[in-house]
Amino acid sequence: MDSPKRTTIYDVAREAGVAASTVSRALRNPRRVNAATREHVLQVAERMGYRPSPLATALQSGRTATVAMLVPDITNPHFFGTIKGAERRASAARITFILSHTEESADSERTQIEHLARSVDGFVLASSRLPDESLWELAEEHNLALVNREVKGLPSAVVDSRVGSRQIVEHLASLGHRSLVYLSGPHRSWPAGERWRGLVDGARGLDMKVTRLGPFPPRVVGGGAAADAALVTGATAVVAHNDLLAIGVLRRLSERGVAVPDQVSVVGYDDIFGADFCVPALTTLAGPQDEAGRSAVELLLENRSRSTARTPDRRVMLPSHLVIRDSTGPAAR
Amino acid sequence: MDSPKRTTIYDVAREAGVAASTVSRALRNPRRVNAATREHVLQVAERMGYRPSPLATALQSGRTATVAMLVPDITNPHFFGTIKGAERRASAARITFILSHTEESADSERTQIEHLARSVDGFVLASSRLPDESLWELAEEHNLALVNREVKGLPSAVVDSRVGSRQIVEHLASLGHRSLVYLSGPHRSWPAGERWRGLVDGARGLDMKVTRLGPFPPRVVGGGAAADAALVTGATAVVAHNDLLAIGVLRRLSERGVAVPDQVSVVGYDDIFGADFCVPALTTLAGPQDEAGRSAVELLLENRSRSTARTPDRRVMLPSHLVIRDSTGPAAR
DNA sequence: GTGAAAGCGCTAACAG
């Protein structure tokens, strides 16, 4: 594929009549070399079609100009926004972007990090499945930035879902609901805890009864069991861990002939693609997921420049907002 | 981040009382070294927590164990399946997966390839925007595999949409439709050409009139203009370039009070997430996009092993199938 | 079967 020997700085150096190091400097540290020499070297390099070898650069300098993003499930539309934001930010900084999925497994996550460690400058961990302790430990050795997860001492970018959950409760309360059930996501999911706490906080003083069910798989297929479980509680409002689950719930309710929102109101989280055109269109807590991805990469880049010095943990909190559509309405009766 | 000097094969060699080259061999070419020595080396390496440096390996050997996938628009759900399939296949082969987007620009695509050339073993180009000539040229220097694009002499994996388009025509004809309009995708889109040809072929001998409109942006927002354009033709059936556009069309038709499928039938391509729960649920040509991504990576890997020898171009054609839902019905009148 | 040694392409002191 690449037989015709790539041209190296040595080729350029010879052709330009200077030392290899001068070529290197002309290319990287424009100011440390005579303007005329520099111009000449650049022209020769250009003419010879010189392309630097990122590998050699990285091996020598330790900087790879690459970041890796690990997501639990590459299939989940929830992550698309985050991935997009991260990828965009990276490529804007001319940073190579590696995407990898961990299959919802903490072990796999750790292995991937170990595996990629030498090839990247840092990791964006989206909805990491690793326990806090593991993250602290990994952070000793690696440059990490978390998305939708907060851990003391580590940089993170999260879309608020606590304050947002309060808004959900207020919205439902104002519609006359007196009780809601939260259909919980994965057991160790950090956002699940946040959401639950937000709902509980919001309910306090509003004469709203909140119940937690689950965990349910945060996918459309999880909606069947979740909906059935919710119905038996008699609650008039259902808050699902995410839109995928909410859509599954809508589907199941429709099968069972339960009218939404007339009999039951349904709320989701994330405002994923499709949330606006499912039936009824889903009321959901929307947030700038792409911003979160963007910020995480940014935190990584910041951290990189601060050399070895331990940076005070930067936490970015992005605001969410409730998008009210057709799946919520006045409480039944 | 990584201050405590990584252990290298030299450390292991010293500790094990052998030469570095022996360590290297023990790790890569198990058979070229005495079983006992090998065992010993492996244990020492393990004990010392040795991790090979992919960079150094790549620099020396020329193989990076990495592939890059370029997609025009990382935001488009159409690509999610392809990305997923490719990522999965790569990680199964312990190949690092780089994802990059080209913003629908041929120039950007070329630049990215140039940029990543030294860091990867090959490229998966999904729906490449580059003209055939450019691809041939690039293939001289790089290991390429195409997804949803066929170019003579280059390996590719495509989901059939030509035969599938015939099925669409037959389906519509059997419902009594006598004319359809194709809402075309981007001007230089290869699948757009395939689909159009498939529709024309299918219409021949079926007393079906086909019209092509567009190009339209293959996104939901494109649906407004597309739907309006389609309506003025008086056609009773609309075939949209992809599901995104089709969903946009559904939305516009609903706004205008045009009943689907009673007044107009609508068909899409891809069966993306959401196609089953929009209203009415979309009839669409589904295909194994993830398989296409998977196959493309596979082609890359095959090609890599065949050393320099030019491999006869392998083309993988994946079958599509028509998923009939609620957006198509008997022709009006 | 194993060791010595020469790089892969680049950067970073260190002199001059």
Place this chain on the structure above:
DNA sequence: CTGTTAGCGCTTTCAC
């Protein structure tokens, strides 16, 4: 400001 000189960590002849 520029050239010389070591490597970065690994693989790969080439001898022994």
